[in-house]
Amino acid sequence: MKNKKSQLQAESFYAVKWNAGVLTLLDQRKLPNEVIYHDYGSALGVADAISKMVVRGAPAIGIAAAYAVVLAARSAYQDSSSNWRNNIEEVLDVLSTARPTAVNLNWAISKMREKFETIKGNPETDLLNLAIKIHHDDIVANYEMGRLGAELIEPDSKVITHCNAGALATGGYGTALGVIRTAYKQGLLKKVYASETRPWYQGARLTSWELKQDNIPVSLLIDSAVSNLMKMEKISWLIVGADRIAANGDIANKIGTYSHIVSAKYHNVKVMVVAPSSTIDMKIDSGGKITIEDRPTEEVTHFYSAKTSSNSIKILNPAFDITPVSLIDYVVTEKGIIHNPDAKKMLTIFG
Numbered sequence: 621m622k623n624k625k626s627q628l629q630a631e632s633f634y635a636v637k638w639n640a641g642v643l644t645l646l647d648q649r650k651l652p653n654e655v656i657y658h659d660y661g662s663a664l665g666v667a668d669a670i671s672k673m674v675v676r677g678a679p680a681i682g683i684a685a686a687y688a689v690v691l692a693a694r695s696a697y698q699d700s701s702s703n704w705r706n707n708i709e710e711v712l713d714v715l716s717t718a719r720p721t722a723v724n725l726n727w728a729i730s731k732m733r734e735k736f737e738t739i740k741g742n743p744e745t746d747l748l749n750l751a752i753k754i755h756h757d758d759i760v761a762n763y764e765m766g767r768l769g770a771e772l773i774e775p776d777s778k779v780i781t782h783c784n785a786g787a788l789a790t791g792g793y794g795t796a797l798g799v800i801r802t803a804y805k806q807g808l809l810k811k812v813y814a815s816e817t818r819p820w821y822q823g824a825r826l827t828s829w830e831l832k833q834d835n836i837p838v839s840l841l842i843d844s845a846v847s848n849l850m851k852m853e854k855i856s857w858l859i860v861g862a863d864r865i866a867a868n869g870d871i872a873n874k875i876g877t878y879s880h881i882v883s884a885k886y887h888n889v890k891v892m893v894v895a896p897s898s899t900i901d902m903k904i905d906s907g908g909k910i911t912i913e914d915r916p917t918e919e920v921t922h923f924y925s926a927k928t929s930s931n932s933i934k935i936l937n938p939a940f941d942i943t944p945v946s947l948i949d950y951v952v953t954e955k956g957i958i959h960n961p962d963a964k965k966m967l968t969i970f971g
């Protein structure tokens with residue numbers, strides 16, 4: 621792995637890029653203070669980068685995993701041109717468990733694996749073409765979701781988003797932020813608020829940074845100030861992404877999403893969940909079956925300068941929560957808008 625520093629330029633950043641046989645990832649742990657890219661030549665390196673949050677956000681994780689399969693296949697083929705399909709499995713097991721909640725990781729690995737059977741000879745080119753397609757399709761889906769979601773937004777809207785569901789979390793443009801970007805370009809937004817998203821501060825460090833790159837004014841507030849904001853101002857929309865959507869429409873998203881949505885319902889703020897079809901998991905019938913990632917407790921105790929003693933305190937650090945579908949007004953995917961989602965509507969589109 622080698623480090624590269626780049627000069628920050630408007631819209632010049634990317635979360636994931638394949639370049640001359642290596643995978644380059646923007647180290648999102650360093651933003652917004654530093655823009656540092658790392659190059660990866662092995663699938664295990666990418667798996668480590670996913671679990672350590674170098675790259676994060678469900679679609680971006682899936683895209684990184686697709687490129688990681690290319691790296692794994694290259695190495696397995698170099699070791700044995702006849703047995704690479706078997707040899708690759710150990711590495712794919714590690715990759716597939718790098719993070720448990722975002723379904724895009726295993727969705728992408730399955731897509732890549734389906735291709736294995738049709739390949740004759742060296743697998744690298746065929747697999748790379750598929751990884752590039754997965755990446756490209758995600759960007760196209762984001763623009764389409766941006767267009768569809770913005771259709772729902774009325775002029776002069778004030779919107780809140782949580783965590784980061786922007787270009788950094790996807791192949792480019794973003795899911796929830798894609799809608800916000802499009803609506804802003806269309807002159808529909810009076811105000812954008814981002815909640816900071818403890819403990820990793822994706823809202824403070826990533827969403828605010830991304831919107832600033834696009835010259836979209838954003839106000840940042842702490843997570844626990846969101847209910848109060850909804851009480852004090854007329855907020856039209858809460859717009860969030862998702863890491864997995866179950867067959868009945870329940871969503872898993874960044875911890876704090878559920879409490880924001882509960883507050884939204886109380887204050888008559890409409891809730892829009894924006895995610896590509898690669899985030900839909902029709903194999904899981906409800907959100908209760910989604911595995912919620914427990915992340916290291918140090919993320920709670922050591923992310924600010926006055927360190928909390930963790931000796932005598934039990935620390936909880938669930939990275940995601942589940943919101944029941946009954947609280948969601950709209951699910952927007954590239955395949956269309958679902959109003960008042962439920963299992964039947966989900967099946968009609970994604971069955």
Ligand code: MRU
Pocket residue numbers: 676677678679782783784785786789790795822860861862863873874875939
């Ligand atoms: O832990 P992360 O940063 O990978 O979590 C990402 C999220 O939960 C985002 O909020 C997002 O909505 C899903 S990815 C577009």
